Structure formats: structure tokens, C-alpha cells
Amino acid sequence: MELGTFTQLILSTLILLIGSLWVFVSFYNLVPLVNFFLQRQFGSGSTSIYLDLAESREDTLDTFPTIDVLLPAYQEGSVIEQSIQSIRAADYPQEKVTVNILLEPGDTDTRTSLEALRDQYTFTETIVPENYPGNPNKPRALNYGFERTDGDIVGIIDAEDIVSPDLFQQVSTAIMATDADYVQGILDMINEGDGWRNLVFRGEYSYRYRVQLPAYYHANYPIALGGTTNFFDREVLNKISQIRTSRYPSPWTQAEQVWLLVQGFRGMRPWDPDNVTEDFELGLLLWDSDFKCQLLNVVTHEESPLTLGRWIKQRTRWQKGKSQTLFQYLQYPPQTLHAKFHMIGQSFMAHYGPINFMGVSATLGIIYVLGFQPNTFISYVLILGLVFAIYSIIIQCYSYWRATDTGGGTKIVRSGESLVVLPAYWILHWVADVRALRQLYGGDYSWEKTKHHGRNAKVLRDDD
Numbered sequence: 001m002e003l004g005t006f007t008q009l010i011l012s013t014l015i016l017l018i019g020s021l022w023v024f025v026s027f028y029n030l031v032p033l034v035n036f037f038l039q040r041q042f043g044s045g046s047t048s049i050y051l052d053l054a055e056s057r058e059d060t061l062d063t064f065p066t067i068d069v070l071l072p073a074y075q076e077g078s079v080i081e082q083s084i085q086s087i088r089a090a091d092y093p094q095e096k097v098t099v100n101i102l103l104e105p106g107d108t109d110t111r112t113s114l115e116a117l118r119d120q121y122t123f124t125e126t127i128v129p130e131n132y133p134g135n136p137n138k139p140r141a142l143n144y145g146f147e148r149t150d151g152d153i154v155g156i157i158d159a160e161d162i163v164s165p166d167l168f169q170q171v172s173t174a175i176m177a178t179d180a181d182y183v184q185g186i187l188d189m190i191n192e193g194d195g196w197r198n199l200v201f202r203g204e205y206s207y208r209y210r211v212q213l214p215a216y217y218h219a220n221y222p223i224a225l226g227g228t229t230n231f232f233d234r235e236v237l238n239k240i241s242q243i244r245t246s247r248y249p250s251p252w253t254q255a256e257q258v259w260l261l262v263q264g265f266r267g268m269r270p271w272d273p274d275n276v277t278e279d280f281e282l283g284l285l286l287w288d289s290d291f292k293c294q295l296l297n298v299v300t301h302e303e304s305p306l307t308l309g310r311w312i313k314q315r316t317r318w319q320k321g322k323s324q325t326l327f328q329y330l331q332y333p334p335q336t337l338h339a340k341f342h343m344i345g346q347s348f349m350a351h352y353g354p355i356n357f358m359g360v361s362a363t364l365g366i367i368y369v370l371g372f373q374p375n376t377f378i379s380y381v382l383i384l385g386l387v388f389a390i391y392s393i394i395i396q397c398y399s400y401w402r403a404t405d406t407g408g409g410t411k412i413v414r415s416g417e418s419l420v421v422l423p424a425y426w427i428l429h430w431v432a433d434v435r436a437l438r439q440l441y442g443g444d445y446s447w448e449k450t451k452h453h454g455r456n457a458k459v460l461r462d463d464d
Contacts, residue, residue: 073110
């Protein structure tokens with residue numbers, strides 16, 4: 001097919017734009033990984049990432065700090081016991097740990113389950129008032145819970161989580177005995193046997209927390225937090241709330257601010273109450289505000305969604321929040337060029353990578369169908385993009401191999417399966433991205449709830 005000059009120009013521009021974006025995203029991820037690998041293999045300096053609990057703890061903690069666990073729960077009656085149980089089984093003075101269950105007024109499902117657990121476990125039910133400003137969501141509940149607590153350390157655990165027995169030891173050591181301001185643990189989606197999406201999800205989380213974040217930490221990249229197993233020195237959250245107030249307009253009307261004052265609240269908002277991926281946004285803001293993160297080599301087990309519809313809704317919420325963060329930094333950019341590059345780059349990279357990969361694939365299809373002949377430079381961009389796509393598939397497979405607790409032939413078969421189905425997983429990412437952008441365009445900032453069934457608790461019991 002003979003293409004006109006104008007058509008060729010349009011196709012060249014489109015291919016160059018999409019291909020360049022994908023190459024940028026890939027380089028942004030690859031450079032710290034390669035640097036970290038080379039330093040570990042050939043460097044003379046230390047590449048230690050994780051806290052050595054035994055070495056750091058010795059003679060460093062005269063007293064145990066008090067820890068407030070904020071545990072947001074909405075319609076989590078079927079799984080919340082596993083989280084409370086694991087927290088109360090942790091190797092830490094339990095009188096120093098307060099489990100604050102953050103509830104919405106109409107959540108009879110969770111409250112009924114908690115009533116049955118009251119005689120077995122110690123916890124505090126904190127109901128977020130209906131008149132508390134903002135739409136019901138996780139960051140709104142966290143802000144309310146923060147103002148209602150006074151522990152030395154404040155942390156977040158999700159209602160379906162099973163935490164490691166040494167979690168609080170590592171948290172207290174890192175924050176009280178080192179120069180860390182906040183910490184992030186490893187998250188692991190344990191129900192890989194629930195279908196190919198859950199299999200890839202486990203590899204995705206392993207890549208994120210076992211491969212990417214250590215390399216980012218070593219390179220002093222921003223550490224975008226996960227939604228759970230992150231803990232903060234209380235004073236750090238006080239300061240970040242003040243920074244947020246000075247940088248961004250208040251999300252509340254004057255009447256809502258008056259209500260807060262009348263009710264005795266200071267209007268603290270360490271978490272952005274409107275951002276539905278509040279963990280991602282907070283991690284970037286902490287990095288830009290020069291607070292120090294410490295990664296913990298401690299694993300929290302979670303459950304990935306069991307159905308496609310629930311996966312799409314969960315991923316839509318994540319992508320929507322990351323888009324909110326991108327738009328926020330475009331509107332209120334950081335001061336330095338270095339910060340602008342990282343903050344906008346991370347906000348963009350986090351979810352547009354799959355779109356760019358699919359865009360590269362689509363352009364290759366266009367070239368084949370229309371017989372378009374790109375110039376040499378564009379051909380190199382496309383080839384480089386394809387190389388990065390293959391690299392991404394391989395490293396995701398490697399990440400799954402590191403995380404899985406299966407063995408023998410099952411491990412080999414599932415690793416091979418993750419290689420084959422990952423492009424289909426990226427297509428689903430694309431669907432979630434488009435859905436998220438549509439919601440934002442329509443002004444929909446609602447929180448789409450993810451339903452959990454407690455598969456991880458069953459798997460862990462079976463392993464014992």
C-alpha cells in the first residue's frame with residue numbers, strides 16, 4: 001500500500017512519541033537496577049539495603065516505643081480476624097501495641113465480626129464520624145485515626161494482612177535506633193494458585209518489593225509506599241501534614257474547617273484525603289521533603305483479587321490515584337529540576353508503561369499491515385522498545401521465581417506460564433488505565449472496594 005507523505009509524517013510522529021515514552025520508562029527502571037547489580041558484583045562499597053535486626057538491636061533500645069497500628073476496615077468481616085491474630089502473635093510487648101480498627105458508621109459486617117472477637121483479642125474500635133469532612137475512603141479514615149492516637153510510631157496494616165512475627169521489632173529498631181524516619185516492608189500476594197492473573201500478580205509484587213525498591217533505595221530514587229506495612233515516626237507525619245498544608249489548597253470548605261475546629265480536631269492530613277492511591281502519593285512527598293526511608297526485610301502476606309472484575313476495579317483505583325498524583329505535580333511542580341524529573345517521572349511511569357508497550361506493539365502491527373517503512377532512527381527506537389519489552393517479561397519471571405514457595409516441576413511450569421501470559425496481563429493494565437482516566441475525566445473520585453476472601457490465611461495454615 002502506497003502511503004502519502006502526510007500520512008507517513010503522522011505515523012512517524014506517533015510511533016516516535018509512543019516508542020520514546022516506552023524507552024524512557026524502561027531506562028528509568030533499568031538504570032538503578034543495573035547500577036545496583038554492578039555495585040554488588042564489582043563495587044568496593046557497601047550495598048547493604050535491609051536492616052540487620054540482630055546487629056542493630058543490640059544495646060540500642062532501652063525502652064520499647066509505643067506503636068499505633070491503624071487498621072482501616074470496610075466490609076472486612078470475613079478476613080479481619082487473621083490480621084488481628086497475626087498482630088497479636090507478633091514478638092513485641094503487646095501492651096505497647098494498640099490495634100485501632102477504623103470503621104465506617106454503617107459497616108455492620110465488620111462490626112458484627114469484631115463483636116465475636118472481643119473476648120479473644122484486644123483492640124480499639126474507632127468509628128469515623130459521618131460528618132468528618134471528605135468522602136468515605138481509606139486516607140480519610142487514616143487522617144481521622146491519626147488525630148485520635150498518640151503512639152510514638154504510627155503504622156498501617158490492611159484488614160486482610162498476615163504480618164511477620166518480627167515486624168514490630170524491625171520497625172522500632174529502624175525508627176528509634178537508626179536515622180530512618182519511616183519504613184516499608186515487603187508485600188507478597190500469596191494466593192498464586194487462584195489463576196493466571198494471581199500468578200502474575202505475585203511476580204509483579206516480587207519485582208516491586210524484592211527487585212525494584214532495593215535498587216531505587218540504593219540509587220536514592222523516591223520510594224513509593226505500599227498501602228500496608230509502612231510505619232512512621234509520629235513527628236514525621238505531623239511535619240508532612242504541615243508541608244501538605246503549605247503546598248496544596250485545602251480540600252475542605254470553610255464550613256468543614258469550622259466543624260473540625262469545633263469538634264477539637266487540628267485538621268491534620270498526612271494522607272491526601274482525595275487521592276485513592278494515598279500510599280503512592282505520600283511516599284513521593286516524603287522523599288521530596290527529604291525524609292529518610294528504610295526498607296525492611298520482613299514479609300506481609302496479602303490476597304490478590306479472585307475475579308477479573310475485582311482485579312480491574314482494584315487496578316483502576318490504583319491507576320486513578322497515580323494519575324491524580326501526576327496531575328498534582330504538573331500543577332504544583334517541585335522546586336528543583338532533579339525533583340521534577342523524579343516526581344513527574346515516577347507518577348507517569350507507574351502506570352503508563354503498559355500503555356506504551358501496547359502502543360509499540362500496535363505500531364508494529366500498523367507497519368506490517370500498511371507496509372509503512374520507518375526511517376532508521378525510528379526503527380532503532382522500535383527495536384530498543386522491543387528489547388525492553390522482552391527484558392521486562394524475563395525479569396518479571398525471575399521475580400516470580402524468587403517469591404514463590406512452590407517447588408519442583410510446579411515452580412518450573414508456573415514460571416514458564418508467567419512468561420507467556422504477561423503480555424495479556426499488560427493488556428488488562430491498559431483496560432484499567434483507560435477506565436481510570438475516564439473516571440477522572442468524569443469527576444469520579446470514588447473508592448472502589450476490593451473484596452477479600454482470606455485465601456492467604458488458608459494457604460499459610462496449610463503450610464504449617
